[in-house]
Every structure is written in C-alpha cells, then in structure tokens.
Amino acid sequence: MKPLLIAGNWKSNKGIAEAKEWVRQFNAKCQMLNAKWDHITVVLCVPFTLVYPLKREISQLRLPVQLGAQDVSPFGEGAYTGEVSATQIKELADWVIIGHSERRKYFGETDEVLMQKVAQAKAAGLKIIFCVPDDKTPIPADVDVAAYEPVWAIGTGYADTPENAATVIATLKQKFSIRQVLYGGSVTAENVVSFVAQPAIDGVLPGGASLDAAKFFDLLTAAQSIP
C-alpha cells in the first residue's frame, strides 16, 4: 500500500470545548468501526491554543493522530512579542505548516521570512509541511513535505483536477528534489480518492473537511481504500 500523509488544517477555528468534542466524536467513530490507518499518517494542524489540550486528549485515548502547528516564529526564543518559537512548539507537537497561502496573503510572508521559519523549525526538529501555490514558488531544501495548494481552490469548493495536481506535483518533485508532496484545495471525503490514487500525490491537506470529525473520519476511510 502507498504510504499517505493526511494533514487537517483547522485554521483559526474552534475553542477548547469544541476541540474536545471533535476528539470525542472522532474517537467514537474509530471505536465503532475499529479503524486503523495502517499506511496513513494522520496529522491535525491546530491553533496554538489547542495544541496542549488536544495533546492530552489524543494521548489519553491513544488516537493515531499527530499534532502540528500552523505557523512558527522566524526567530528563536527571546524578545519577539506575540511569536511562538519552534522549540516551544516542539514541546507539544511534531509538525508545522509553513508558507500557507493565507499567511503569504494576509501577513505578507515573503520567501525570505519563510526560509527563516524553515531554518528555525528544522533546528528544533519539527517536521515541516511547506505550502506552495504553483510549481514556480521555491521550496527550501530542508523541507520534509511540500503541499501544492492552488489559491483559487482553497476554501472555494472547486478543487484542481487530480491530473493537473499530479502534473504540478511531479514538476515540484523534479525541480526541488522533494520526495513527498501533498495536494490541498477543497479536498473532501468524496474526491480524496481521485487525488491519492495519482501515483505522484502522497497525501492531502484538507481545511474545511477536517473541521467536522465525521467528515474527516470519512475522508480517511476513503483514502484508506486505495491499493
């Protein structure tokens, strides 16, 4: 079976009670259907405020879910008010998303700042999911996983075609010598198979479809079905 990475991105959604309820519902589904994601690494990238409460819930229930942050400071620890450093994240989570198009667009993050973030994350031992909107945007050398996310497909309900996503991803792999590349942009339980069935695509990064525990569970179940 092809190993897959499926990383949900909650963006700036949910408070602690809602996050706990998500885990309760997700766990109930897993128990009821005796679910095991043998070849799928499942990651949830959540707001900083939720990382600690979710870590506790997930470890108590022994859920096969790893945690990630959605951003990281370009600096180390120190006088950088409002920032969360890579070493602080690493105490609680294993993954971090860097370069999401919403950070590029709303927070003006440049390739230079993103390189600094990658360097900090790498030095702290975080695994990096680096997002790019096309096959022209550079992917730094230290990145573990990239995600091709066309801006027009994010949160719109209009996903790229699996064929085009696979072509862009194959180009990214060749150009930047990166082994694992995900597709993101309106991925759902209904269309996930069409993406992960493409040999070049190593997983998906769903935003909206990760907010609902049952929908996310269904998406994982569908992805699990590919040979």
Ligand code: PEP
């Ligand atoms: C995302 O959060 O990166 C994303 C692709 O969102 P959505 O799945 O809602 O389009």
